[in-house]
Amino acid sequence: MTLGELASRLGCTLEGPADAEITGVAGMDEASPTELTFLSNPKYRRKLRTTRAAAIIVDKEVQAPERALLRTENPYLVYAKALEIFHPPHHPAAAIHPTALIAPGVKLGRNPSIGPYVVIEEGVEIGDD
Known part of the structure; x- marks a missing residue:
């Protein structure tokens, strides 16, 4: 799924390349160059420089030049929605x-x-x- 498609599905404002391919979601330390991560707690802002993630879900205040960002009011909630997109709940057959x-x-x-x-x-x- 492209970053542009994902931003649209999640209702976020995209700052970055809409055609970047996103293959999943992960934490800031574990994310690969094709994965999405998030920042909701300011104490982890320093990780914006070191994460390998393709894009980062952030609030409206975070500044991260040269990073692809998905801006939202509630990064934690949007990350949970992204998890559901990439890992839909399994419902076993009756x-x-x-x-x-x-x-x-x-x-x-x-x-x-x-x-x-x-x-x-x-x-x-x-x-x-």
């Missing part, structure tokens, strides 16, 4: 694995997902989905 042991009288809601070798004892109620 199924009961054949090796699962379910005691008589267990109450199962609609569309449960019960994995291999799960043991569910008497008196348990599992909700929907």
Whole structure:
């Protein structure tokens, strides 16, 4: 995904090359030259000079010449949204694995997902989905 596309999806103001390819998200110390990171705590501002990240999510006050920036009111929230874009939540299919042991009288809601070798004892109620 390009940095321009990502800025649009996240509702940020982009300062930098819109065509830069972004492949994921990481912390400031771990980010590669194709990853996005963020700065929300001022005590980590010094890391703006050393991070290898392709772009950094920052608030409106941060100055970082020669860095690609995504500006927003809430960098932490926008970083969480970026995480969901690159790592969408996994929703297992509704199924009961054949090796699962379910005691008589267990109450199962609609569309449960019960994995291999799960043991569910008497008196348990599992909700929907």
